[in-house]
């Protein structure tokens with residue numbers, strides 16, 4: 464039986480936060496240990512340029528995200544870990560599939576449509592501040608996926624449409640040029656918790672409610688102390704349902720610990736005490752990795768080497784496949 468190929472990309476904008484850790488990074492690293500899969504994880508730095516035109520932020524985020532995955536134990540001997548921009552075949556493939564992708568398909572992308580709608584609502588020109596990068600975003604993402612013939616692509620719900628587009632793009636290309644691409648499937652993990660942020664809404668950079676993953680211990684404690692609760696006094700029973708603090712604790716706890724905390728809520732634990740326990744829980748899980756993270760951040764050259772080694776492995780597949788694709792579309796040696 465041949466191994467399934469699992470691939471996912473992480474856009475290099477921003478600093479990893481607890482929501483990214485619980486919702487994406489931790490499950491992905493665990494999944495990469497499965498011996499029946501070939502995993503490809505990459506830093507989507509070309510995608511970052513679509514959202515962020517601040518060079519230092521893109522560079523910084525790339526370093527932080529790479530260090531994060533390595534510190535948390537991604538095994539780069541099994542998983543292929545690389546930077547999108549180190550694989551020139553991906554941009555080459557982007558063009559090949561751009562030439563057979565219907566513009567109408569891109570017109571339907573939720574992210575693009577939302578940007579147009581925002582412009583219309585603001586009384587602007589519909590194209591205002593919309594770049595071709597934003598418009599073509601799903602094509603670059605399709606190239607990321609099709610380049611390695613991924614079977615499964617773990618993503619958040621917001622990315623499911625992009626996977627459907629990647630399938631459409633692959634089908635159309637296959638129809639025209641022969642069965643070259645595997646049709647990828649999105650994998651949305653229903654069990655992974657959506658972590659609330661300090662204000663109780665989903666933890667997200669756009670809400671400004673995130674707790675960065677690698678805060679030093681003291682600051683981590685402070686950030687947890689700021690999670691919203693209500694005015695119930697110590698001794699008054701508290702409801703775990705709808706409590707951001709409980710949800711955050713639960714994301715780091717074993718099932719038995721979760722039940723204990725549930726009982727403590729019912730018994731009227733003080734908010735301060737529940738926060739302290741939450742801090743200890745999270746800090747206990749992250750403390751060792753935090754040391755590795757800090758050590759890695761002090762040695763960016765080592766991270767660079769690791770990424771380059773990953774890129775070499777990725778290109779061992781991408782380069783010969785790209786030759787077949789070029790041949791298939793008629794870009795051939797003469798004679």
Ligand code: TRP
Pocket residue numbers: 470471472473474507510603604607608616617618622
């Ligand atoms: N667009 C994805 C996101 O914002 C990141 C990404 C880029 C990606 N290329 C990918 C994810 C390929 C999966 C496969 O989350």
